[in-house]
Amino acid sequence: MLDIQNITKTYGSYRALSGITLQANGGEVFGLLGPNGAGKTTLLRILATLLRPSSGSASLDGHDITRDPEAVRRSVGVVNGGMGLPARLTGREVLRSFATLYGMTRAQADARIAELDNRLELGRTLDVRAGEYSTGMKQKVVIARAVIHDPPVLILDEAASGLDIFARRTLLDFVHATRAPGRLTVYSTHVMSEVEEVCDRVAIMHEGKLLNVSSIPEVLDRTGAASLERAFFALVRPEAPHAR
Numbered sequence: 647m648l649d650i651q652n653i654t655k656t657y658g659s660y661r662a663l664s665g666i667t668l669q670a671n672g673g674e675v676f677g678l679l680g681p682n683g684a685g686k687t688t689l690l691r692i693l694a695t696l697l698r699p700s701s702g703s704a705s706l707d708g709h710d711i712t713r714d715p716e717a718v719r720r721s722v723g724v725v726n727g728g729m730g731l732p733a734r735l736t737g738r739e740v741l742r743s744f745a746t747l748y749g750m751t752r753a754q755a756d757a758r759i760a761e762l763d764n765r766l767e768l769g770r771t772l773d774v775r776a777g778e779y780s781t782g783m784k785q786k787v788v789i790a791r792a793v794i795h796d797p798p799v800l801i802l803d804e805a806a807s808g809l810d811i812f813a814r815r816t817l818l819d820f821v822h823a824t825r826a827p828g829r830l831t832v833y834s835t836h837v838m839s840e841v842e843e844v845c846d847r848v849a850i851m852h853e854g855k856l857l858n859v860s861s862i863p864e865v866l867d868r869t870g871a872a873s874l875e876r877a878f879f880a881l882v883r884p885e886a887p888h889a890r
């Protein structure tokens with residue numbers, strides 16, 4: 647479902663990604679975990695065809711990111727920090743306009759909005775203008791907008807950032823409920839507890855490099871660490887005393 651082969655990205659002389667190779671499968675919630683600057687956003691922007699890799703290749707749902715970016719964009723929904731909503735539109739208007747862009751009829755759009763209302767508890771966000779939203783309301787509509795066309799691949803980049811515990815819970819429950827054969831969610835975060843809760847496997851990144859890809863029990867086993875946080879330190883600084 648996701649196949650990344652030796653992706654490198656340089657900004658001038660700075661190497662943000664060094665030869666990333668990994669695969670993720672349908673049915674998985676796949677975590678991307680790393681501290682600020684690890685390269686997670688750069689990698690996800692490349693997968694979403696918003697940025698070109700310096701070298702290497704990747705395919706998503708069978709579509710090559712450089713040869714067939716249009717097909718990749720149809721197959722993927724993306725949530726990242728930089729997405730605004732038009733202040734004068736209600737949630738329903740935002741979702742209907744995006745549904746139209748994806749070629750959906752009004753009836754299809756409204757059926758999908760009703761389904762997403764159910765799963766994301768959109769509630770009054772649908773009928774209130776985006777300019778009046780709280781952070782949690784905004785993020786719910788941003789997520790609904792990303793998946794309005796029911797893409798097989800969902801990319802969430804720090805999607806829980808800034809959310810209160812209710813909105814965070816709705817998001818994590820949505821991610822759980824979205825897990826299905828033929829569907830992949832890539833969940834990027836620097837928050838270990840979110841990975842522990844929702845991810846089947848996790849890629850641990852640091853300074854543009856991939857340190858480990860496995861399930862959480864496997865990385866604990868490999869490092870001899872008692873928690874994911876300690877496993878991270880064991881991978882980054884094996885000599886440090888807090889690694890285990």
Ligand SMILES: Nc1ncnc2c1ncn2[C@@H]1O[C@H](COP(=O)(O)OP(=O)(O)OP(=O)(O)O)[C@@H](O)[C@H]1O
Nearest residue numbers: 657660662680681682683684685686687688689836
């Ligand atoms: N346009 C750019 N020009 C130069 N350097 C960049 C650019 N975009 C990112 N970088 C650098 O590449 C590195 C990786 O950044 P990236 O945003 O991918 O990391 P991240 O893991 O998503 O971290 P964060 O959680 O802080 O967003 C960082 O050192 C960053 O400063």
